[in-house]
Amino acid sequence: MCKDCGCGGDAHVHSHDGQVHSHEHFEGNAHSHSHEHPDELPVSATAETRTVEIRQKILSRNDEQAERNRAWLKAHGVVAVNLISSPGTGKTYLLERTLEGLRDKVPCAVITGDQRTDNDARRLQGRGAPVRQIETVNSCHLDAEQVGRLLPEVAGNGVKLLFIENVGNLVCPAAFDLGETFKIALLSTTEGEDKPVKYPTLFSNAPVAVLTKMDLVPHLDWNAAACRAYLRQVRPGVFIFELSAKTGLGMEAWLDYLVKLTE
């Protein structure tokens, strides 16, 4: 919709002639009306104002790099999952157990992102998978360029499954395509079952959801059925895992699923 005249249809041309602002809609209903530019700086006598249609994604540079990452992963036979959740959901702990469970079965690798420290990389080391840490410093998400730089060294030697553990944050990482095969959203039982509807950007874009810390359910007023319903409300058909990396509950199904992804 045009802000100036309220007319519908997004394809139209604006041109300026003094204070008159005319629109020519592609549907043919040309019209004009006066239009003030209160904040406008003085226009030089020889300057002309014109509107250029662009129609590009704002993150097109990131998206182009993400496509290059995707092509690289495909060419090297690597399935990459982008793990996104709030901080403290247990991504790193789940990865520790997952790497142990897949050891000698599936060649895995991990790229893990945090604002600061390489604590996660150190925790994940020694489990048979190459691990690289990205410190994003002030940034709240990983981007395609950061991941792309690490791909050849971390996922180049016969790796079949790459886990990208994003910065703990339910909002920002959802906006940046890394070139992953798909996103996995994680949610712990201590976070409240309605997170999917509060943060639909992520949960509607993740075909797989993992509910972590299921061992704590007896101690919480947490309703698994309600959580599943919220997940399906924003993502009909979402594939849901319910597990506890601590007790091993549900881990077998999760590991079987990951093995199948790489077959």
Next chain:
Amino acid sequence: MHELSIAQALVEQVEGAAAKEHAIRVVRVVIAVGTLSGVDPEALRSLFPLVAEETVAAGAELFIEQVATRVRCLACGLEAQTDAAFVGCTACGSRDVELSAGRELNIKSIELEVDER
């Protein structure tokens, strides 16, 4: 606050387009932001002028068109607006739907001042 990264990417693209058109100044930038894009329009609006400072887009107006989430129902064929937190058909209730709008984060147009000399 990934809106800062978004604002930087936006200004970068606007600068590129302005250079191509030999513009001396960018007057207005029109973008489309979907309700499922994960971007807060207000945060973007307040960051844009800071990032645009000392570029050809300094002082440009940022106009944000907010795009509602829409789904196309694969059961009854209806294409309609829906709540971002409810991805389903508003008519027949089917959950067999595909998203037709809501993830937009696009530049639509820019208004430039070009010196014709």
